[in-house]
Amino acid sequence: MSPLAPADVTVGGALAPLTRTVTQDQITAYAAAAGDPNPIHTDPDVARAFGFPAPIAHGMLTLAILTEAVAAWAGGYDRVASISVRFSRPLIAGDTITCTGRVADVDVAAGMAGLELEALSDRGDRVLTNGRASVRLVSRD
Amino acid sequence: MPDPTHVGRRYQAPGQVIESAGAARFAAAVAGSDPVAALGPIPPTYAAVYCLFPTLGQIFLDPEVGLELAGLVHAEQSFEFAAAPVPGETVDATAEIVGVAARRGRWFVTVTMEAHRPSGEPVVSGRALLIAAGAPA
Numbered sequence: 001m002s003p004l005a006p007a008d009v010t011v012g013g014a015l016a017p018l019t020r021t022v023t024q025d026q027i028t029a030y031a032a033a034a035g036d037p038n039p040i041h042t043d044p045d046v047a048r049a050f051g052f053p054a055p056i057a058h059g060m061l062t063l064a065i066l067t068e069a070v071a072a073w074a075g076g077y078d079r080v081a082s083i084s085v086r087f088s089r090p091l092i093a094g095d096t097i098t099c100t101g102r103v104a105d106v107d108v109a110a111g112m113a114g115l116e117l118e119a120l121s122d123r124g125d126r127v128l129t130n131g132r133a134s135v136r137l138v139s140r141d
Numbered sequence: 142m143p144d145p146t147h148v149g150r151r152y153q154a155p156g157q158v159i160e161s162a163g164a165a166r167f168a169a170a171v172a173g174s175d176p177v178a179a180l181g182p183i184p185p186t187y188a189a190v191y192c193l194f195p196t197l198g199q200i201f202l203d204p205e206v207g208l209e210l211a212g213l214v215h216a217e218q219s220f221e222f223a224a225a226p227v228p229g230e231t232v233d234a235t236a237e238i239v240g241v242a243a244r245r246g247r248w249f250v251t252v253t254m255e256a257h258r259p260s261g262e263p264v265v266s267g268r269a270l271l272i273a274a275g276a277p278a
Contacts, residue, residue, distance in 0.1 A: 020173060020175060021173070021174075022173060023173060023174070025173075026170060026173035026174070029166075029169065029170035029173075030167075030170040030171065032166070032170075033163070033166040033167040033169070033170040033190070034167060034170070034189050034190055034194060035190060035194050035195075036189075036194055038210075050212060059215045059218065060186060060189045060193070060215070060218070061170070061171065063186055063218060064167075064171040064184060064186040064189075065171060067184065067185050067186050068171060068178050068180070068184070071178070071180045071181070071184075071185070072178060072180060076180050076181050077180045077181035077182075077183065077184055077185050077225065078181055078225040080185050080222055081221065081222055082219065082220060082221040082222065083185070083186075083219070083220055084217070084218065084219030084220070084268075085217065085218060085219075086216065086217045087214070087215055087216055087217065087218070130217075
């Protein structure tokens with residue numbers, strides 16, 4: 001893992017997709033680690049009452065996975081300058097999320113790259129849309 | 142129920158300690174059955190723990206705002222990471238309601254949040270859009 005320099009980055013270039021099956025155990029662990037007790041993420045009866053077949057992952061868990069994909073591409077968590085998403089559809093426990101992205105712009109003078117991002121589930125739901133991130137590049141003289 | 146007069150309400154969550162053990166539990170939960178990513182000590186969205194949930198949680202429980210929690214949707218989120226948090230450091234988090242609008246029977250509540258070091262140096266800032274039921278149709 002090493003940070004990217006402007007010469008490493010091409011507009012239109014793709015990030016390596018990150019695919020992860022998100023289990024109920026994982027969602028329950030995230031609820032505990034993040035301190036979010038909302039039962040829609042852990043109680044099947046509550047999830048069904050809201051029309052979901054099973055508990056749903058926290059939007060923030062899906063954003064964490066997307067952020068990992070960006071940081072893996074950029075060469076570390078500290079390279080991620082910003083990230084934003086719309087939580088368009090919930091990810092159901094047991095489903096698989098695939099995070100993808102491409103380079104939208106590179107600002108060599110500022111040492112920044114802009115990414116467009118999204119995440120789909122294996123049921124075809126667009127889980128995260130309108131994703132954007134900016135990444136700090138390094139100068140390599 | 143929410144009301145545009147709630148714009149400007151601020152919530153404080155001082156003294157958030159960024160603990161390595163907590164960040165490691167968080168990173169393990171994000172990884173699930175995959176190996177934990179070796180990308181640094183603190184995942185960026187650990188800001189959920191030291192900034193977002195401690196402040197949004199207060200908004201959820203503010204009886205004067207009266208958000209209907211059943212079916213509350215976190216619709217959008219953005220973060221800007223000004224500085225990488227250092228394990229063991231303490232930051233102060235704040236949030237502010239910056240928008241309240243009723244559309245098609247639902248409340249659209251926009252909240253900004255930030256966390257900074259005791260020196261005032263910013264660590265993270267962010268913006269959340271929450272959508273809740275109970276607005277006039």
